Amino acid sequence: MADHELEWKPGIPRWVQVYDDLKGKIESGELAPGDQxxxxxxxxxxxxIATATGQKVHRALRKDGFIRTEPGMGSFVTELGVRSTPPSSS
Structure with missing residues (x-):
């Protein structure tokens, strides 16, 4: 059973919903620059979610500049200035 429950919306891929949830936490400051x-x-x-779904979320957050990954260390929230404004994720 999952520790964090999202109300899954039908017709929207789960990776997009998790991406949007994490992006929202970053934009609100709940996850601040430098936070893992x-x-x-x-x-x-x-x-x-499945492993492939989690990997897709990480790839999209990296591509859009919200996180950076340091091999052997993990992934961390980036500073605001390095983020792109992604197109609508839906």
Whole structure:
């Protein structure tokens, strides 16, 4: 069972919903620059998603400049200035 329950919206891919949830936490400051974001394994536990789904979320957050990944260390929230304004994720 997942530790974090999202109300899954039909017709929207789960990776988009998790991406939007994490992006919202970053934009609100709940996850601040320099904070470590949950690993793919932790996303599986938190949201009850598959490994591939968690990997897709991480890739999208990296691509859009919200996180950076340091090999062997984890993924961290970036400073505001390095973020792009992504197109609508739906």
């Amino acid at each position: 974001v949950p690993s793919v394994l932790r996303l599986q536990q938190l949201y009850g």
